[in-house]
Amino acid sequence: MSEMNSAAVLAVRNMSMNFGGLRALSDVDLEVRAGEVVALIGPNGAGKTTFFNCITGIYTPTEGEILATARDGKTHRINGMRTNLVCELGMARTFQNIRLFPSMTALENVMIGRHCRTKEGIFGAIVRGPGTRREEQHVVDTSYHLLQKVGLEQVADEYASNLPYGAQRRLEIARALATEPFLLLLDEPAAGMNPQETLELKEMVIQIRHEFAVSVLLIEHDMKMVMSLSDRIYVMEYGRVISTGTPAEISADPQVIRAYLGEETDA
Amino acid sequence: MASQQLAKNFKQSVVAALWLSFLTMPLMVIRVDTVEKTITWRWMHLLWMLVGSFVLALVWYFLMDRRDRGGANDGNLNTEAAPSRFSIWLNNPRVARPLMAFGLLFAVAFPFLFSMYQTNILISALIYVVLGLGLNITVGLAGLLDLGYVAFYAVGAYAYALLNYHFHLGFWAVLPLGGILGAFFGILLGFPVLRLRGDYLAIVTLGFGEIVRLVLQNWDAFSFGPSGISNIARPGFFGVTYSVSQATTYIYYIMLAFVLLTIFVTARLKDSRIGRAWLALREDEIACQAMGIDNTKAKLLAFAMGATFAGFMGVVFAAKTTFINPASFTFMESAMILAIVVLGGMGSIPGVILGAFLLMLMPEYMRAFSQYRMLLFGATMIVVMVFRPQGLIKARRKIYKVNTKPAGQA
Amino acid sequence: MEYFLQLFFSGLSKGSVYALIALGYTMVYGIIELINFAHGEIYMIGAFTGLIVAGLLTALGWPALAILAIAVVVAMVYSGAYGYTVEKIAYKPLRNAPRLAPLISAIGMSIFLQNYVMLAQTPDFLPFPRLIPDLAFMQKYNSFLGTSDLLIIVTSIVVMAALNFFIKFTRMGKAMRATAQNRKMAMLVGVNVDQVISATFIIGSSLAAVGGVLIASHMGQINFYIGFIAGLKAFTAAVLGGIGSIPGAMLGGLVLGWTESFATGYVSSDYEDVFAFLLLVLILIFRPAGLLGKQRAQKV
Ligand SMILES: Nc1ncnc2c1ncn2[C@@H]1O[C@H](COP(=O)(O)OP(=O)(O)O)[C@@H](O)[C@H]1O
Numbered sequence A: 001m002s003e004m005n006s007a008a009v010l011a012v013r014n015m016s017m018n019f020g021g022l023r024a025l026s027d028v029d030l031e032v033r034a035g036e037v038v039a040l041i042g043p044n045g046a047g048k049t050t051f052f053n054c055i056t057g058i059y060t061p062t063e064g065e066i067l068a069t070a071r072d073g074k075t076h077r078i079n080g081m082r083t084n085l086v087c088e089l090g091m092a093r094t095f096q097n098i099r100l101f102p103s104m105t106a107l108e109n110v111m112i113g114r115h116c117r118t119k120e121g122i123f124g125a126i127v128r129g130p131g132t133r134r135e136e137q138h139v140v141d142t143s144y145h146l147l148q149k150v151g152l153e154q155v156a157d158e159y160a161s162n163l164p165y166g167a168q169r170r171l172e173i174a175r176a177l178a179t180e181p182f183l184l185l186l187d188e189p190a191a192g193m194n195p196q197e198t199l200e201l202k203e204m205v206i207q208i209r210h211e212f213a214v215s216v217l218l219i220e221h222d223m224k225m226v227m228s229l230s231d232r233i234y235v236m237e238y239g240r241v242i243s244t245g246t247p248a249e250i251s252a253d254p255q256v257i258r259a260y261l262g263e264e265t266d267a
Numbered sequence B: 001m002a003s004q005q006l007a008k009n010f011k012q013s014v015v016a017a018l019w020l021s022f023l024t025m026p027l028m029v030i031r032v033d034t035v036e037k038t039i040t041w042r043w044m045h046l047l048w049m050l051v052g053s054f055v056l057a058l059v060w061y062f063l064m065d066r067r068d069r070g071g072a073n074d075g076n077l078n079t080e081a082a083p084s085r086f087s088i089w090l091n092n093p094r095v096a097r098p099l100m101a102f103g104l105l106f107a108v109a110f111p112f113l114f115s116m117y118q119t120n121i122l123i124s125a126l127i128y129v130v131l132g133l134g135l136n137i138t139v140g141l142a143g144l145l146d147l148g149y150v151a152f153y154a155v156g157a158y159a160y161a162l163l164n165y166h167f168h169l170g171f172w173a174v175l176p177l178g179g180i181l182g183a184f185f186g187i188l189l190g191f192p193v194l195r196l197r198g199d200y201l202a203i204v205t206l207g208f209g210e211i212v213r214l215v216l217q218n219w220d221a222f223s224f225g226p227s228g229i230s231n232i233a234r235p236g237f238f239g240v241t242y243s244v245s246q247a248t249t250y251i252y253y254i255m256l257a258f259v260l261l262t263i264f265v266t267a268r269l270k271d272s273r274i275g276r277a278w279l280a281l282r283e284d285e286i287a288c289q290a291m292g293i294d295n296t297k298a299k300l301l302a303f304a305m306g307a308t309f310a311g312f313m314g315v316v317f318a319a320k321t322t323f324i325n326p327a328s329f330t331f332m333e334s335a336m337i338l339a340i341v342v343l344g345g346m347g348s349i350p351g352v353i354l355g356a357f358l359l360m361l362m363p364e365y366m367r368a369f370s371q372y373r374m375l376l377f378g379a380t381m382i383v384v385m386v387f388r389p390q391g392l393i394k395a396r397r398k399i400y401k402v403n404t405k406p407a408g409q410a
Numbered sequence C: 001m002e003y004f005l006q007l008f009f010s011g012l013s014k015g016s017v018y019a020l021i022a023l024g025y026t027m028v029y030g031i032i033e034l035i036n037f038a039h040g041e042i043y044m045i046g047a048f049t050g051l052i053v054a055g056l057l058t059a060l061g062w063p064a065l066a067i068l069a070i071a072v073v074v075a076m077v078y079s080g081a082y083g084y085t086v087e088k089i090a091y092k093p094l095r096n097a098p099r100l101a102p103l104i105s106a107i108g109m110s111i112f113l114q115n116y117v118m119l120a121q122t123p124d125f126l127p128f129p130r131l132i133p134d135l136a137f138m139q140k141y142n143s144f145l146g147t148s149d150l151l152i153i154v155t156s157i158v159v160m161a162a163l164n165f166f167i168k169f170t171r172m173g174k175a176m177r178a179t180a181q182n183r184k185m186a187m188l189v190g191v192n193v194d195q196v197i198s199a200t201f202i203i204g205s206s207l208a209a210v211g212g213v214l215i216a217s218h219m220g221q222i223n224f225y226i227g228f229i230a231g232l233k234a235f236t237a238a239v240l241g242g243i244g245s246i247p248g249a250m251l252g253g254l255v256l257g258w259t260e261s262f263a264t265g266y267v268s269s270d271y272e273d274v275f276a277f278l279l280l281v282l283i284l285i286f287r288p289a290g291l292l293g294k295q296r297a298q299k300v
């Protein structure tokens, strides 16, 4: 199932993050290889979102090293790299607290994702010559295509703020895909979804991973989804990685059961 | 139900009227002169205050009930249950097209139908249309609250006045330069404020506008201080000499062309890759950058584009009035332009045009009101924000046409 | 040396007034993250209320210091009431609105209040009686420290000490600190956030009124426009010290007062206001969190 021999697209070593006196991450090591689906789990406040923020340049980690290997095969050290450049490099994320552009249509939200892959400038926008028009139409078409992939083509012209919750989560995924990432970072994509929606989401992630040849790093609380979707799992608690392995290994690890799974069952 | 509501509103309004009368009593009723040691009592004002604030409070509570029932205070401006009848009517092409054609025809014929005085008023209004559309880029599209916009206007005006005074450069030579200088100053201001949160940005731009004005006021050797610069040349027309009234007509047509050009440019920008990036910036800065947009570049572009139009208008203003001084470029001017954008509808081009005409022409034609003009502008900004944050005409997003038919799907 | 001391004390008295006004900005910002643009106008209204009280009592022939005391108290009450009302009308309905909305509403309120005072009173400068007499024992210091400067400094110190006591030890003060730290949490533990916000506006506005009356009496004249520049400068002071931080506002006021005083004394007096704005821009570029503020990463 997993391609154990393929190269790492993301390698994080000894990463720590302090907020004043609070150590939100401490010596985290994590690796995602090409084509893998990796899950990052752990109780609330464990530091999972902080991890995402660190590797996408929203925070600069206090210590450690983050290496990303883009599609062209070049490896970059991306500690503290500006967020937009991280995205341009090919790591695109969604947000735990949905951050769409509410007064833009669903289609336009996806079109924003195309921004860093297109070139039209001020002058081109005003003159709107054939080159600009072609590029613009291409942006519209590919964005619409992505909306189809996440099943939102019916509501392409609705304002994002008017979409139901589950649709907003899927729209965030489409928007991230529009940036042509090699690594898709999903922060609790199933939060607030019912079991049926969660199941569909899982199918969607599988399909996306094949069709777009992306690796996926996933933060998720829904254990059924995590266990059936991921190749490998990292478990965090209090800012540390306390266990890592395949789903089977993780579910047998007593430390994990005590720290996380035990709590989660009565939540 | 309804009568109960009415009784409640009535009671609330009585309380509000009493409270506001108490609040305004000293300032409205008493005037003291501590040198002559006289005190003037103006009790009539208190009566007006009681009646006036009661009526206003009734309206306020009525609107507030309506707003809360509409659920509009959840911060989502896009859940308009039904777009207003006016905007549907206006958006119908069978209404809009003839309306626009008629408007244009009327505008072209205007100087021949009305006096020079009227034409001059309309020129001012047109200048504010362009200023409003320019500021609309920075505030309405990109969401950067620029309170020092008038500084760029001043830059254009002084550029023309000084170059004309020292080097006898003509209007057409300086006009592009005014735009470029505006853009340059826009970027100059943009750099320090790039990393600031929205509200800091507002106050820094306000400070910047004041700095420019204070420098113009105090640096006599450069700007001739408070007395300003007079005898600025009107626009030249292939060396032909003409009368003041002809010049007015000429400037009027220049402005008309400018307005059309500005509408064209801003409309194109709004629905372009850059315009979408500005909107994304306005809606959510963090998500915008996380989706690969260079926020720095987008912000600088928005500042520069907005400022360019102000620079152009500065040159036209100097040429129109032939006299400028720092008093034309106070914060109140920035506030007025902002009021145009806010009232019209942030991000909405027809809205801003309507806003400019309303706010510029109403005080002209209702002289009785003109001293209350700034008071009303202030009140307008509050009332619009509370009851109709989208402005008179809500900005609409473009519906894009998709080319590829869904492959293999129903 | 004497010149230096003169600049030092005039900077100190100016700075303490900036600090008094800055407290209002910083307290409001600490609690609802809004720049209350109308705060400068509240200060101006305080000065006008003081003028009216002074005019009435002068006609009755009261002694100057008694007039000053009453003028300050009445101005505090009225400014506090204005602050309370402004919040209810222009900010409260916009608690959940997009971030630009309350800012624009605040600017509208500022313009409205300026013009209201202009229309209700006069567009011209009004003379303000000198309510601070020259005290005899101050004679030998007069070359560098006037009585009114001294009084301003002392009053400011007393008022700020009282504020600190209030914030530290009273129930409302604790509720304010809790709300500033985490509004949701405060609500959960039973703090009435609406009340806290109202109290913040009332206190901040009253402090500004103290500054308004003192400065007006010191300068000898007022008009409807004084709140605009004073407000901008006080805001600069608040940012300089670190907005949201109460000791920061006090420190920022003093630093700004001295900067202005020394810059106009030793460099050029034409650009007094420019120095303040330049300082503001420089801080925001190099230390946006201010001198005492904490740099906080935004949670995502
Ligand atoms: N910007 C920040 N400033 C201070 N503390 C933060 C910040 N962001 C996150 N934290 C803290 O870091 C810890 C981890 O939070 P988070 O990464 O959101 O957890 P998770 O996503 O695993 O639920 C929490 O204690 C949180 O309060």
Ligand SMILES: [Mg+2]
Pocket (backbone or CB within 6 Å): A048, A049, A050, A096
């Ligand atoms: Mg999280």
